Amino acid sequence: MKSKCATHYAPGERLSIQEVKTEYSSLSEHLCSRYFDFFPLPLMVVNSHRQIVFSNQAFLNAFGVDTLSSFLAKRPGEAMGCVYSGKEEGGCGTSMNCRECGAVQAIMESIIGKVQTEHDCQLLLKIGTDTAARDLRVFVSPWKAGDDTYYVVTLMDIEDEKRRRVLERIFFHDILNSAGGASGLIDMLLDEVPQESKEVVGIVKASLFGMVEEIQKQKQLLSMERNELTVSNMTLQGLEVVRTIAAELLSHPKAMGKTIIVDQNAINVVVYADYVLLRRVIVNMLMNALEATQEGGSVALGLKEEDGKAVFWVKNSTVMSESVKLQVFKRSFSTKGQDRGLGTYSIKLLTENYLDGEVGFSSEESGGTTFWVKLKQSESIPA
DSSP states (O other): OOOOOOOSSSOOOOOOHHHHHHHHHHHHTSTGGGGGGGOSSOEEEEOTTOOEEEEOHHHHHHTTOSSGGGTTTOOHHHHHTBTTTTSSTTOTTOSSGGGGOHHHHHHHHHHHHOSOEEEEEEEEEEETTEEEEEEEEEEEEEEEETTEEEEEEEEEEOHHHHHHHHHHHHHHHHHHHHHHHHHHHHHHHHHHSOHHHHHHHHHHHHHHHHHHHHHHHHHHHHHHHTTOOOOOEEEEEHHHHHHHHHHHGGGSGGGTTOEEEEOTTOOOOEEEEEHHHHHHHHHHHHHHHHHTSOTTOEEEEEEEEETTEEEEEEEESOOOOHHHHHHTTSTTOOSSOTTOOHHHHHHHHHHHHTSOOEEEEEEETTTEEEEEEEEEBGGGSOO
16 A cells, blocks of 8 residues: 555545555456446446446446556546546545545545445546536445445436526526516506507416416426425415415416306415415416316315315316326326326425425316315414
């Protein structure tokens, strides 16, 4: 083993090339190593000094080499060409920059805790005379092989995912700002246009409202699937929320020619929840009911107390088939065509994952279809 090296983060000591070759020979005979080439993602095995002892063919292909010999005993950053891997005598993992490296963090956490770890890593690589950036997700798992423990490091390219997220943020930010500006202009037009044109302007405003609702729904769906939503609970007057939503959606294009009724027996129940998320759940239930209702029909919604919980419900007269009932909460299932089916899925995801509630439905010939969500009442929330 080489003598102790100065480091700003991970230990710099390493085994000699001959010692690593001995480890390589031992792992080459291990049954598991024979199957690594079946794995489609780049994979390498490092020892407790973070030196590469073994890899699969996908790793070699990713970095344009034919055999492991050029990478053997190197550390991951050195093999991949990280621009910071040569800043210190100890190599990869020992510079100040390495403190922020997700790959080094994942490997060190796995070595210290003997646990599986995962980190995202932004690498800056020197390839010939060019500099290139790579976005990777790094998975590390301890592997007991004989008397020694090694660490299987798997690399997933997430460049497309990162780029898509940036484009999504730009898209949602810009288009919602534009829609907000257009809505303001339409409000001004309603005050200025002749009476005979107000109906047309009103239809345009309703269409714009519907478009903004759809954009907000998609934005929120992406966030909640990534567990990025922030929950801000507050005490809410449930019946006020129901009435506000019913009034807002009267002007939605899907409500044209239909009636939205707040049940006369609805009672106020105080709940402790995130207003934006609760509103999205009720809006989605109402939108689904409106889509299933023919022109001239009506949709009812209300609020009741049941078993100490607040039950928000939406009802329409359409009855679902048995096949639809069995698939209603699946992510992409819809009776309205391909690439739909996110409404009921998002109701379930938001209610169960973020509002700590329950969701369900009934659909019978005698009573139509009713979707409901149950939430804790405000007084049942511990102080």
